[in-house]
Amino acid sequence: MSDYPIVRAAAVQISPDLESLAGTLHKVLNMIDEAAESGVELIVFPETFLPYYPYFSFVLPPVSQGPEHLRLYKEAVVVPSDTTRTIGNKAKERNMVVVIGVNERDNGSLYNTQLVFDATGELILKRRKITPTYHERMIWGQGDASGLKVVDSAVGRIGALACWEHYNPLARYSLMAQHEQIHCAQFPGSLVGPIFGEQMEVTIRHHALESGCFVINSTGWLTEAQIESVSLDPAMQKALRGGCNTAIISPEGKHLAPALTEGEGFIYADLDFRLIDKRKRMMDSVGHYARPELLNLQINAKKTEYVEGLPTENVNKPDSNVSLFNKGELSDDTAHDETISIPN
Template identity: 40%
Template sequence: MPIAHPKYRAAAVQAAPAFLDLDAGITKAIALIAEAAGQGAKLIAFPETWLPGYPWYIWLDSPAWGMQFVQRFHDNSLVYGSPQAERLEAAAREHAITVVMGHSEKDGGSLYMGQWIIGPDGATIARRRKLKPTHVERTVFGEGDGSDLSVHDTPLGRMGALCCWEHLQPLSKYAMYAQNEQVHIAAWPSFSLYRGGAYALGAEVNNAASRIYAVEGGCFVLAPCATVSPEMVQQLCGDDAMKRQLLLEGGGFTGIYAPDGQLISTPLPEGQEGLVYADLDLGMISLAKAAADPAGHYSRPDVTRLLLDKTPGNRVVLRQRAAEVVEPDATDEIAANARQEVA
């Protein structure tokens, strides 16, 4: 009998965040989740740090200038187990849809660039952190560890996720390919920064990275990409003409790619908010990998191999030695009695 490969509709978000307002961002996310489910989608993917928005201020001026945003960014980052997190879990459960949320994760006093995969029952499938924040992102966010390079079994296929320029890290990508990834979420923050002055940050290069990931990995790639709203520009730039040249409105270039590299979603204009959709047939993967499987038959492990250490990098490891209890034997009792007699 032929194997029934999963077939379903997927959605990727192209929208501005409710910048520095976690509660409003959760409300907006729930509306997009409901919209996607209403269109028959079984999976929805959100951009990088969409909650509470990407911290563009780190690219616009000195760290001292950016300090004005730090407390608010911390206060509006997502804490797992919080009422805001529970609202997302409830939305996934209510609409029976798998949600992949990009967010700033607050854990104690530190922040991490998180991606949270929530199943259609509202239960957590996976939580991951960006392995190495890019450039000035390292002034805000901590690092992930090897356990964050993982692919997970779901009813929608073997699913994994990376953020932004993790898609320029050859060994990280290869680690994901080698785990037989079938559906990948490539989360991007917006391609509106330094436009015209830094080609590598633009849409052409980064959309190409998502497309190449699909071809190399022989997998479907959802590449959600946020937009920058006029309100965000006003918050971040004010009337500063130079800053307004560095951070432009728009920058949304969301797409969904097939395992052969085709763009299978209909693009939205870069400043328009909405969802892009595509119908995924995981049976296509075998056709792509029959031609080239770089972590399988198209590899040469006798020449090049990857060492992947997935040990969690816990900052604090508690070790408590149990008290040793030694039962006295007959010899101990005789010696004790002898001491008493001598006394």
């Protein structure tokens, strides 16, 4: 018998409810229940799936986006809140690690945020996309490097990035250097066209090879009726099709199940951690294959503070990482005040 753990994982391709947070949350809870029936221990949902990815921002001119942007504010997720508590409770009930993207509202700003709930229901990671891409900059604020960290969970060491953050090699290397075993990638899906899915394929397989970890990638899906609800212009509707590639990749860069590129559904795979050592024996990018005396990465991991010197009782810190989630307590990681140098 192998001493290496084997983790049952699921990547979800799913359409949101474009009308309400409650509708999308209902779909999330149902999918977790369905996955649990197949013995899933880790499930990954798409980028900003709660309440929905702002597809409107890709096809509408800025002058026309106001009503939809304000509606997104209304439906966005506060962390912590009843919404996050509900997901945490479901994760605990099903003894499952849940990774999901949300539109996070922090007072007057929205952020592209990734949440990782442990199988205990505890929220063990909350991070914000460091640079929204292109049209997204009209919607979300920028994150910082305080969330660029790998966390221990019931299924192993987990790291996460959203969409084109995977084109930032330094962001990826920061997670590699923390020895992630499972990388959770999230993309919006139903965007740009088939080329987006093809680019995704290259990106996630390369990260698996370079990091020597498993990559679980989840993308969203829009139905034809939803596409028509976003735009009545056939040319713009074309930009809301394709771009899906829900996949699970091994440390050797291989698909562990056929990728899902159309429609809703799951893909499942068993992650055999023996493959991590098998890959890293040959090439460990943050170990024996590195040259730290020639190349190294320096990270400013300090949490962004917009005002310094305010009385602590008046400072709202909803973007701190939650250590005692079920008690509703927020705690700052003191390591965020340090500048970290990671050798290459």
